[in-house]
Amino acid sequence: MFNRYAKALTLRQEESQLRSPRTYTPIDATHVMYEGSTYLMMASNNYLGLTHHPHVKERSLQAIQQYGTGSGGARLTSGSFPLFQELEARLAQWKECEKALTFTAGFMANLGTISALVNKGDIIFSDELNHASLIDGCRLSGAKVQVYPHRDVHALEPLLAEPMHYGMRFIITDGVFSMDGDIAPLPELLELAERYDALLIVDDAHATGVIGEGRGTAHHFHCESPRIITTGTMSKALGSIGGYVCGSQTIIDYIINHSRPFIFATALSPADIGASLGALEVLAQEPRVYQNLRSNTEYMHKALHSLGIPSSDETPIFPIIIGSNEGTLEASRLCEQEGIILSAIRPPTVPINTGRLRLTVTASHTKAELQKVIQVLQRLPIQKTL
The missing domain is CATH 3.90.1150.10 (Aspartate Aminotransferase, domain 1)
Incomplete structure (x- = not known):
């Protein structure tokens, strides 16, 4: 029964790829x-x-003392509590957008955002070095996916310019690429999105707290547009756990009503939210x-x-x-x-x-x-x- 899995592990070992x-x-x-x-x-x-950081730890402990150890369920079922509204308002302010929504992890934020916004019949243009969560979100959407060479806007444009046989266009990219540390050419990507009427989804997991004075890729390049939808995580520079998506109110309200990873997953714990709030406060104050x-x-x-x-x-x-x-x-x-x-x-x-x-x-x-x-x-x- 388990031969398939044992052989696969042996092969990983032989190729020096076995991990634990x-x-x-x-x-x-x-x-x-x-x-x-x-x-x-x-x-x-x-x-x-x-x-x-002392303030981050203190905010986490305060949240536990007031709200307990768990959220108790999905927010559309068990309701929310004030810390969620506080964190999402602060994230929206930090990212300079209309509204934010939190998920249980950055991976889930990408799965939940892409699978909600992108439908079968749409087309996605995805950077070849995108994170696995973006790749899996694209697969889950059921849309056609065209992969373009890493950061190559000159190769991307003719793909966008092809006659449209699909619904909506989406350009999806990491902001900061996690394995190479380079940054997506956001101004050029936004220009293409505007020219070819596409939405631009940017994963700021490794950009938040790192570039743009900590505000991420769009701030780094001084890019503002309702076409930009930003996802990310609190698990890296913010020292906590959880994911988020930021964008226009229409986009976020749509995700709330159509994203299965948001609708059906138990919400973040108070301790995680408190730590994330503390981290954003440190960024603003220190x-x-x-x-x-x-x-x-x-x-x-x-x-x-x-x-x-x-x-x-x-x-x-x-x-x-x-x-x-x-x-x-x-x-x-x-x-x-x-x-x-x-x-x-x-x-x-x-x-x-x-x-x-x-x-x-x-x-x-x-x-x-x-x-x-x-x-x-x-x-x-x-x-x-x-």
Whole structure:
């Protein structure tokens, strides 16, 4: 009965692609305990280090004290409570849009938004490096999907210009791409959306708190349009859990009434909402947190550049390309021996022969810690093209 699954696991093992979660005990925003030793965490999406910020923790505890530990059900069934309205109003304000709606996770926000807005008979134009949640949302919609080369607006335009045999057009892209750290060309995409009457869905999971003074991709490029629908998560820079979608009131009201992942899923817990509110308050009241992230990002970029390792200072995501699966696993093990956690990222998460260490810096890392990482990277077999 289980031969199919056992064979698939054996194949993963032979291809150096077998995965299993490691159990770390967090110490603070940048350090973990593993098997009795302390390690420097350089593989986290906790970009602003807010998981351990006193105000974020206090807001979470306050929410538990007032509202208990769980939401009790789906919001259209069991009702909502004031924290939801507070968080969604603050998200809408932060993202400079009319209205926001929360989901239980960023993955669910993408599934729920795309499957609600896009119908069979529509057509989607999707960046080839989009996150799995966007890809799955496109599949779930039943629409025709055309994948365009990564960030290539010149290749996208002729696809949009083809005679229309479908309902509505949608352009879907990550704002910041999670494995490469590059940013979608939003102004050009918005121009194409306006020219060819398309809606533009942007996943800001790795952009919120990271670019545009923390407000995300649209703010980074000073783009404003009712055509832009932004999804994202509170689980990365905001140090909590949960997803969201922001857009016009019409769009959000439609999603409330048509999104199965919203209608049928139990809502976020009070603790999660409280932590997310606390994180947004920190971003608004303590700009130095965002400034620290920018400073550390620029520091790491300059250090990698001096070693001949390709990098950008746009985001705190630095792909350290190794190549083979075996080499990537060995590089990760060597980092661990030096007290640094740098996870091995392999296919199918990234294209074949582009195995990498996905290095991420946070606002809470010290320059001394970043320098230690650089010293270790100097000894690894890294692909250098500068």
